[in-house]
Amino acid sequence: MNNSNLSRRGFLRGATGVTVGIAVGGGALASGCTSISVAADGAGGDLLQRLRDSGTVRMGFANERPFGFINREGNLTGQAPEIGKAIFRRLGIDSFEPKLADFSSLIPGLKAGLFDVIAAGMYITPARCAEIEFTDPDYNAPAALLLPPGNPLGLSDLDSVGQGGARIGVLTGSVEEGYAHDIGMPAGRVVVFPDQSSGFDGVLAGRADCLMLTRLSLLSALNERPGVALELGESFIPVVQGEKQYGAGGFGFRKGETSIVREFNRQLAAMKGSGEVLEIVRPFGFSQDEMTDLTAAQLCSGTAA
Incomplete structure (x- = not known):
């Protein structure tokens, strides 16, 4: 397995020495880490219901344009956060809490329960798929x-x-x-x-x-x-x-949270079909050329052609 699979949009090589940044507009990242259990249950996880109950999703991002960043008005925006917001609203969650981290700390931070989803345009690779659950990609960029x-x-x-x-x-x-x-x-x-x-x-x-x-x-x-x-x-x-090496990125959830990934993918597929995904990301420089029908299953298995 190539080392590139372990790393942009990158997975930290090894799980020790995690350094995660300070949350934007929400105090230290660790402040909310006990509100969501890290371990999923045995039947696809219950994260979606817990997020609906709380009304808020904590979105991990790495402050990289155009994928996810804080704009001049102090708001979290970018390709991934804006698509994520649209899908989470469809799923019944209307409040979004930004959580800033080094890109290399996003997967360790997610696994530690410091945020609920990685919304940073993270490339989907087989090694990362062994660490977290990925949605289908919403873009493929050279x-x-x-x-x-x-x-x-x-x-x-x-x-x-x-x-x-x-x-x-x-x-x-x-x-x-x-x-x-x-x-x-x-x-x-x-x-x-x-x-x-x-x-x-x-x-x-x-x-x-x-x-x-x-x-x-x-x-x-x-x-x-x-x-x-x-x-x-x-x-x-x-x-x-x-x-x-395809640069196809998606959203990341903790291992076992397959129920929310399945519902997320349903909404994403509908938005792709209607053209809404392209409409959302066009202001960030994306075009039809970056739209993709690749799936997480293809990318995780290394069978994308």
Whole structure:
């Protein structure tokens, strides 16, 4: 199994040393961890009923545009939170509490009961599926490289970075970090940044020759920095050990909570069919090209073509 499966949109390598950020607008993340039992029951879990009873869902996110972030008005928004809000309202839950965490801490935080759902556009991989329950994906996005002006090293995709001796910037705990290691890049050429903003600054300062994320993520961040001396390369699908690595993301729940996943998927399928998903995410830079009919079952089993 590739190490990339263990890591963006990433699963922390190992379950120790969990560091989770402070909840936005709600005190420390740990403040609500006893309100929801971590363990699901033996018949698909009862999270949906408990959320309906409380009226509030705690949404874990990593403050990465356009997937999930706090806007200038101080509200949680982005592709995943907005789709999540629409679906949870259909399921009878109308209040949303943002819980900020490092991306690498999202799965450990969910498993520890610090929030109820991961709403961060997390890629669905077989190793992550062994840790948590995933909904079907609501998008499938290619990757791209953030580059210095003129692309002096001629970088175009993951292979060109690996073969050309360049230093690749990645986010901590990300699949991109795993991809770099899986293609054999030495640790000294893999520059790890804690978040999207510091990755941009790292390329600007010359600490890395590029930053690899989804094209959507990089384009959204570039739009927030008009005039910045950086450029975006062409989109590509990373290939690791001969296999395409799809960037299809969904929502994550604790293991055993299959009932809420099933109901969530029903609503998601209806919204895809009506075009509502695209309508919700279009303001965040998504298009029909990112819409997908892939399923969590395909992605979890590694059978997506």
